[in-house]
Amino acid sequence: MKKSEWSDNELEDLLRQMPKILDHRNPRDIYQNLSLKRRNIKLWLFPGIAAAAALLLFFILAPMLTDGTNLSYDKMKDEKSSVNQEMKMTARDFTNETENDEVATKGKANAETGQPSIMKAESIKTAIYEDELEKGTTVFTYWIPDPQVQILIPISIIAKNTQDQAWLPQYTKEMAILTEEEWGLSEFYxxxxxxxxxxxxxxxxxxxxxxxxxxxGSTNEINFMNVVKKDISANSNLKKIKFSTNGVPGIELGNFGKLEEVDVVPDKRHAYLFYYPEGSDMPFLTPTNDTYNDIITAIEVMKSDQPLLGLKNSLQPLMPLHDVSVSDKTLFVSLKGNTSLHDNQQSSSSFEALLLTAKEFGLEKVVIKDSSIPFIGSFDLSKDIKVPIAPNLRITE
Incomplete structure (x- = not known):
């Protein structure tokens, strides 16, 4: 079949013969719709409009051109796909540029009015605080081994209270939905x-x-015992754990022999350091394996790494600290002369590590004096700040 050739004049005559398209809407309605969504038209938008028009024209002419042409169905699909792709790219560019324009406009407006800009990155609180906890909810803390099975990291979740369940059945139910590996930890629950x-x-x-x-193995035995004791200690005031195997009293463990029961002793007086999961810039706030006699000693420990356990110092963003003292269950810390203090995520995580360490020693509040900045994240440094309920909040729903 010979390829037909259309001259410009023939195409013009063909277009003149096409039926007219009339818009029966009221001009006022059209103008009102345009006014509601009026935006400056970008120069780059015209190729997209042209592409859309070309696509419409193509489908109108296609039936007339198929007779006496060698335009195949595959070629029609290719051209349609190409036009669609161009339109999608144009729409995406339009959306991105519009969003950027809106953010820039709001940022400029905020600067002119003296309001904080929405461009400012908000630091994330990683712990759970009493004044932020909703009614009808309960906090559960689970101790999970790191991938090298050297330390236990406390992970806390918030669960809705159930009227027909005591805390222990709900606690065991919630442990089934933990996603340890997604968090960069060992699967244990x-x-x-x-x-x-x-x-x-x-x-x-x-x-x-x-x-x-x-x-x-020794590691499995020690981790199992430590996890169970820490879980019970962190979530209740119970003082004893009894073991059985298939209902028969006792559990056989190589290092412990046959064990029927253990006492639960509150495990406190640790220093909190940073543990970074592989590929993450957000640390877990993690207690040391060792315990310390007083918080002054613990704060000194927080200034150094523990490389054998994969723990990093947690106070560097707040350094130097001065006049550290304790009075009436409150930790007082001066940041006098600290001109390098920044309101960012690292400083926020560092401050939370300090709050959690204070909690380990029975303190209830932390007071910062002589700070060069008024806020770290949402922490108002001009006020007494209460210690958290639990560390490392993770969402499981």
Whole structure:
């Protein structure tokens, strides 16, 4: 079949024969719609409009051109795809540039009115605070090993209270939805066993199957014991844990022998350091394995790394600290002469590490004096700041 050739005059005659398109809307309505969405038309928008017009013209002429032409169906699809892609790119560019224009306009307006700009990055609080906790919710803390299984990192979640459940059944239910590996930690939960409350002895009964893995190696045994004790200590005031295997009292552990029960002793007086999961710039606030006699010693520990455990110093963004003292369950710290203090995420995480360390020693508030900046994130340094309820909030829903 011979390829037909259309001259310019023939195409013009063909277009004149096309039916007229009339818009029956009231001109006032058209103008009103345009006014509501009026924007400056960018020069780059015209190629997109032209592309759309070309696409419309193509489909109108296609039926007339198929007779006596070698324009194949595959070629029509290719041309349609090309035009669609161009239109998508144009629309995306328009959206991005419009958003950028709006952000720039708002930022300029804020600068003129003296209001904080929306361009300012907000520091994230990673701990949970009492005044921010909604009614009808409960905080649960789980201790999870790092990938090298050297330290335990406390992860806290917020769960809605259930009227028909005590804290322990809800606690064990929530552990099944933890996503440890997504957080850069070792998969550990749910526990391979059951946990029940013995109200007569105010203790927790932990029953494991006969094929449990917690006796396979020294590391597994120590981690299992530490996790269970820390979990109970962090979430209750219970003082004892009883173990059984398939309902028979006792659990066999190589390093401990046959163990039937252990006491739960509150585990406090640690210093909080930074632990960075692989590929993350946001640290977990992590207590040291060691404990310390007083908070002054713990604060000195916070200034140094512990490379063998993968822990980084947590006070560097706040340094130097002066006149550190304790009075009436309040930690007082002076930042006098600290001209390098910045309102950013690192400083916010550092301040939270200080708050959590204060909590470890039974303190309730921290007071910062002589700060060169009024705020660190949402922390108002001109006021007494209460210590958090729990560290490292993660969302599980």
């Amino acid at each position: 749910p526990l391979n066993g059951t946990m029940k409350l013995d109200e007569n002895t105010s203790s927790v009964m932990v029953d494991v199957p006969s094929n449990h893995q917690y006796g396979q």
